[in-house]
Amino acid sequence: MNAELAAVIEGRHLVLRRAGTPCLTLPLDLGGRHRLVVADAATARRVVSTIEACPGSGILPASGGLLGAMSVAENFSLALRYGEEEAVTGDDERQLVAALRLCGLSDPRIAALGRELPMKLDRAERWTAGFARWLVRPPELLVIDRLFAGLTRREVDALIAVEAAYHRRHPFRPVLFVDLDSHELPELPECRSLTDLAESPCHC
């Protein structure tokens, strides 16, 4: 599993190669869920960092990818407006609130969430907060990194339902789930492709 990985954009496809051989070809403008199963955490990290190097990809780790030392609102502000001349505009704020509503959060919870530190949120809510910002500014390919490890079935169902909002809102933006080869790996509804690097290492 230590073969060299490379990811390139070819036309409108992302191609992941291992030792020069394509092991994943992902259409970038057809939307839908895709899954890549890997054998271990080290491989998952390598795959994610390889895909991350491709322009247009966005990574959403299981922790939500927010900074623990600043509030959720400051995280949103940083993610959405860094480099802009103004602070978060009313339009951004409305889009964020709409995104958080799409994720199933109630208005009082949304109002309170902005002031809280991500470290103090439970894991599912932290992930949802991180996910909401991709709902507002979707990447060409969203990579969801090892979301399901250590979650209960109920939490998994809830997060898959949250993730469905992304496909409703951005039907042509694909999502790639990178998961570990685990016996309790949950089914992904309407998954368009499954690539199992753990099972068929010789092909890659």
Add this chain to the structure above:
Amino acid sequence: MSTAGDHRLGAYLTLAWFAGSRRHELRRPLLRIQLLRQIHATGVMALPVIGVLALLTGAVLATQLSALIGADSDLTQRMLFLGLFFELAPLLAALVVVARSSAGIASELAVMHLHDEFTALRRLGVPAADYLLLPRIFGLAIALPAVTACFQAIALASGWIATTLIEGRPLLEIAGRFLDHADPWLALLSLVKSALTGAAVGIIACHHGSSGERSTQAISGAAIQSVGTGLIAVFVIDAAVAALVWALR
């Protein structure tokens, strides 16, 4: 040992060059907010400690010198200016900032490094070095001269008041005698020295906070190293400026 020292000095200089070449990034609103936060944390929050230290140092030094040499003596006024105003005030202000902010910055960055928040920042689309290091380095370079100026003002005022109370002379007369011997260029140089010291302390703290291993032990290690090296930098810069002043005279 010398290789490690050379490597570390090289890293400090690289970081200084980086900060200098990227300073225009501080125009970004979100970086300006971070800069103001750092100035508040380093400068405003240090004022109570600085105030007490300056009050006691000024009063003790002025009364001791007056008792030993006499308040009328030119030597007393020169020693107050050069010793207290030019040397001691920037030095003690820098020591307070090293003790408070250097350890704080290094451990904060080390915790972020441990939790992989540099990567998280990059994934938010924010250059981690710009966002984390620039406001801290420039925040210290701006806050330390301000803290030094406060120290100088409080120490002088307390010294004059103490002399007035002990010797029964008018406050304006004592202040006037001091100002007769004060050199405005040296006063300015003391603030420039503080700015240099602040930048050096910030660079050292940022380097140790962001470049260590990702482990819990590295957090305390970063704080200890940044304080230790920061103290050395404070004294080296102080000695270098003193040598420069001596050479120019």
